[in-house]
Amino acid sequence: MNTELETALATIPGYTRHARAAAALATHYTRLRNKRLDAGINPVFRSCQELTEQVTAAALSDRLPDELTEHDWGQHWQDVIRHTQEDLLFQALTEATTRAENQRRHLISQGANTALRSLNQQLQQLLAAVRAGRASQQHADTYSRIRQAQRHIFTEAHHSATRPMLNAVGEMADLYEHWPRWTKNGKPGSPEPDQPAPWTRHGSDPDSSTYTPEYLQWATDNRAHLWVPTFPQLQAAAVRDNRLREQQDIHRQNVNNGAAPRERFTTPHHLDLDAFLAEQNDKEPAHV
Incomplete structure (x- = not known):
């Protein structure tokens, strides 16, 4: 962006702050999206498959705990939690990035x-x-x-x-x-x-x-x-x-x-x- 344009856009009330936020969100969204694409398969789905096998094995050996959600399923369980959090964060980033860009465009249109x-x-x-x-x-x-x-x-x-x-x-x-x-x-x-x-x-x-x-x-x-x-x-x-x-x-x-x-x-x-x-x-x- 050239300095003349930056100077002009900075005169629109609130534009610089919202444009900076939109750019930051877009950067994190792109980074996380690329990370998920590099994984090849939905990591939540993959972890779920691994946990399914672990739960099935526990049931077959009569070692299935009464409180499943409180049981420590080891690394598979931690992976599920981490990937689920990442999936939720990606959805939130997607929505937040869209909203921020829409607000930026609204501000430049009005100003x-x-x-x-x-x-x-x-x-x-x-x-x-x-x-x-x-x-x-x-x-x-x-x-x-x-x-x-x-x-x-x-x-x-x-x-x-x-x-x-x-x-x-x-x-x-x-x-x-x-x-x-x-x-x-x-x-x-x-x-x-x-x-x-x-x-x-x-x-x-x-x-x-x-x-x-x-x-x-x-x-x-x-x-x-x-x-x-x-x-x-x-x-x-x-x-x-x-x-x-x-x-x-x-x-x-x-x-x-x-x-x-x-x-x-x-x-x-x-x-x-x-x-x-x-x-x-x-x-x-x-x-x-």
């Missing part, structure tokens, strides 16, 4: 937006460092880990966002402003052939969460609004981007039909980026 806000703070600190100088490979590596953490949280929380949505407006709030000819073409997130995405032009790959210093420098120089949105912010950004492109298509059709002068499409005021970001910042964060 995902908190973790995402932490990642966004880390990202803004990184971008400030880039603006103070030049983007380095170390900056790019940190940025890649932040994006890996973002995708990890989305996966863990089982959010419905698609990968193209996450790789587009989940990366850049002002995607339209920097990639206005991005179109769906029947495939979500598929760019027009003559205009590759900004990150592609600078050697980065959102699908694998690998980014270059050149991309970070381009984003800084062009004042791209890189962010790590919460789930509600991501959904709102996707709606804004779709509406902008719909308005652009309408404008283009009107121009082609001669119903409007051949002027450049301008962003409607209600879809302005600054207004959108201000609205998102004013909203109370929501759960997944």
